[in-house]
Amino acid sequence: MRARPLATVLAACIAAVLVSGCAAPAPADQLPPGTKEGGHLVYATDREPTCLDPHNSGDMPQTYIARQYLDSLVSMTRDGSVVPWLAESWTISEDGLVYEFTLAEGVKFTDGEPLDAEAVVANFEHILDPETQSSTALLYLSPYFDSAEAVSEHVVQVTLKRPYSPLLTVLSQAFFGIQSPVAMARGLQENCRSPIGTGPFIITEWKRGREVSMVRNEDYSSAPADAKHQGPAYLEQLTWRFLKDNTARFGALQSGKAQVIFNLPPESVPAAAADPHIATDDFVHAGIPFALDLNATSPALSDLRVRRAIVHAADAPGIVRSAYAGVFPYEGNAISSGTPTYDPAFGEPYPYDADRAGALLDEAGWTDRDAEGYRTRDGERLTLRFPFNSDPGETPPADLTIYQNFQAMLKRVGVEVQLLPSDAATMTAMRSDPTAYDIQGRYWNSPSPNVMYIKFSQETLESWATARTSLSPTTRSWTAPCSPPRRPPTPASSSTSTPRRSGCSPPRPGTFLSIPSRPVWPCARTRCATYGSSRARASPSSMTPTSCEKGSEMTSTAAPAAPASTVPVPVPAAAAPVPDSPASARTRLRLLALRGTAQLGSALLLLWAVASIVFLLQQMVPGDPALAILGGASANPPPETVEAVRAQYGFDRPLLAQYLSFLGALAMLDLGESYTMKEPVVAVIGEQIIPTLQLTGAALAVAWAVALTLTLATAGRRGLVGRIGSGIEVLLAALPHFWLGVVLLVVFAVTLRWLPVVDGGPAGMVLPALTLGLPLGGFLAQVTRDEFDAALRQPFVLSARARGASWHDVRLRHVLRHAALPGIALSGWGLGSLISGAVVVEVIFSRQGIGQLLVSAVTTQDLPLVIGVTFVVALVYVLANLLTDFAAAAVDPRLRSSIGHTP
């Protein structure tokens, strides 16, 4: 629901791009020099549609993607005129009430059905059907539409209740894309997953939360009149990837994992401008720019003077400049400068004037001030509630800055603005309740200035109110003002028909107040290289050591220390070594087996406990898992579907029954299916855990390299060398991952450019491994050094030296083994903590991994995924401990007969 900058590119056109920048379109059917047909384009965008059928809902992400597989009846050109598409020609009656469209012949849907008048009529019916829940239809069509009829095989007649000049423009939107009637008849849920149209691409798969894969429609023949190229697309494959995180998305572009990205974050614009491989495209969205709407029915804002005062106090141009770092210009008008018939004469009705604002507020009676400096009247403070969507990716940092700046500016004149971060479900509920808020940030993309009528007319209010009874409470789509940048001109058949969309803000009464606005949305294009994709995650690093006491009471000296990164802990490397008994090999083997079984038993117990706790905790999380499965509250599924899902997954069973069946499935290693991704959890985790393990392995190697080097070089030496070594260790161990990573990134990748910013290959692993490994290395070094010192004091050193061994020999061959022991024991724990730390590091460097999987799983209440990831991490922890047992035995012969015993 936001205006997003558009970032698009013509793939495979490095030379052309570098030379011509955002060039004018090449003459039709002539490929730009240096490009060739075919290939696979990855397009990364920030928001994922809730349903791939754009008839449903009416949210911006839907229109962008639907343009790839659906054609519309007509196409709108850049200057606002309408040209033929699926409708070859049309006539309009004199009274403007009857439109007759003559369809192009010989066009087929990709499921084989013919495109004929009946199909088009079916589309109208579908979109106006309350079951489809189209907010677009409700606001743009229903007030005017009377009927649609198939006059002959290829002629459709549409009759209106009253004249409606924007009809053609409205029909050009992807929201009114023409779909196969057979496909639509499958029902909403099925159609949401795989709608069928006549467009240049065909959907092959939708991996929720990740991407939509499309292939070229080889029989494509219905390009619009203003397309740059008729006939099938040039691209063979198209992947529509969802990367919410701004840094990850831009990083994907920089590294070539995505060739085109949408919505270049304003903070990345300087970097994009500096990069010779990236070109940006931007334009102004048509419609109503992003503005803060004031609720005129709320008691505080019912006074016109107060509303005016707020606008005067806000300094909108300043706020916009600050939030977007000068990248987006300010638009002070009711509609954006990109809208047809825009007139600059109507800009800036209420310029920034804090004094005027104060005077107006005084006039309105808000003259007293309370202890904190806010204005009061009759003892009540002037407070404005401003909810915003705080779900990940919904409110970008720049927008948050706008809200905060607005809050601060208003505080100066004594008005309190309460910023209320809310999740999607709460936002939805609030929107349908005018008493719940005072301010809302919205924009509304629309191909025509008619949008003002939609936004401000009483009629819209009423029609929406009646529709409310048949439609479920407003979904996110209702308030989605979204700016439809032009659809990425794929070298395919693209037409220049801009999928301008009309947003769906439930008409709210309110003074129009346009504070900040973002009419210009840069887009970015880049070189062609395909890669993979990247994500980001985070987590605090927890440094807890592994236990040195599995199963044995050993030694009292107990203290398995868990270092936190600082003090060198003289871990009792002395695990009571089992004296080499004269027992036969058989007995030893039996002992081993026993210990192994005990180990396994306790590991299983541990895993069971972990799973149970997670199950319990997830039960405590508010929200309905059935809703989560269906795509969240914003997908707005009908109640019966929710009930059905609930029954299917057994959520209505008593807790104990659920728990038992959950344990049963777990025992068979069936971790279930992810609610949001609809894929087996095992598969999802399997894919994501490999990069994490690679990273942690590399980090562990780095840590040991650092520890050994420092220890060998500086341990046991007197004076300054020893102190320096000690100091370095302490410093390293104290560096938090989230800070170290950023510093390394800025210094080596951004400033010196020695290493890539985002890269899936070995080069891209250097900085993340360093970030994770250095602190651990510092800590390991401390431990190793202490043990080294302690071992140096042992008698065998003296005797070795007496025998004539060199210091070098003694240190390396004898003492090091002693010193390494506790370090090895701690590595088991270290690996576990590295995995937690990997989350932060993966965020900073935009890498794949299980960290972000975990974060998003918890946020979306994807219970199977949460349990799965927790389980896997616990498993790794257990395995790591077992491994270190063996490693310790390898290093210390004294322990060989006591395998299974942690030193």
Added chain:
Amino acid sequence: MTTLAPAAEAPVLETAPPAPTARRRRAPRGVGLWLAVGVVALVVLAAVLPGLLATHDPLEINLSESFEAPSAAHPFGTDQSGRDVYSRVIHGAGQSLLIGLGATALGLLGALLLGLTGGLGGRWADGAVTRVIEVLYAFPGILLALILIAVYGNSALTQMVAVGIATMPGYARMVRAQVLAVRQAGYVEAARALGHPPRRILLRTILPNAFRPLTVLITLGIGQAIVWAAALGFLGMGVQPPTAEWGAMLNAGRNYIQQAWWMDFFPGITIVLFTLSLTVIGRHLQRASDSGVTR
């Protein structure tokens, strides 16, 4: 999270000549220590009386001064809304310290309960407690924090509880080990022989001795808890803007790394210095307690 082992050296080491190492082991009261104490004092001062050290209002925006590099007027630069980063760092100290202390306190409380139960209870209790500690260890800390935040919302309290629970197993293990060790000690046996009631033995004898090594751990633990809380803030799971808090500042700064590196750098380095100072002090305390070890 941070458990510190007491000087647990195998008996064999006692026979080694202590001389060569004594010089290094004796806690050097050098410049380092005083610097560390100074830093900690400054941070505590910033937490308690931010007004004294801050030069601007941390919430005061000044749109025309956004993204200014560090200068005389703004030693740490300004952020995207023109707010003074230095003042925000000062004001953030209180928030972060509160969470760090609170989390450590909670962790200790839990650890004491667990450790005492394990150490003093019978074999079954001990076994159970060990299992519980292991389970707590196996939990990725972030998961717990996420779930708690999902259930109870983003707030300082939730962060505190989450970090506290995460630090608990480390302390608990330490406490348990210490209690086990102390339980066998001669003076406990003597107290029992003297007929002291168990409660008195517990409170006056076992507890103080078991607790001694913990004091060092706590010093380090606070630093770790603050780092963890900052990491949560970095993830966006902490205090909501525009409140100044180190983690949240890091989170916001991350987006502007290429334009305004100072937004991320200065809060980060403050955390680093503070943790480092606590480490140095902790090590010093440890060295001091080592030399007078009581086992």
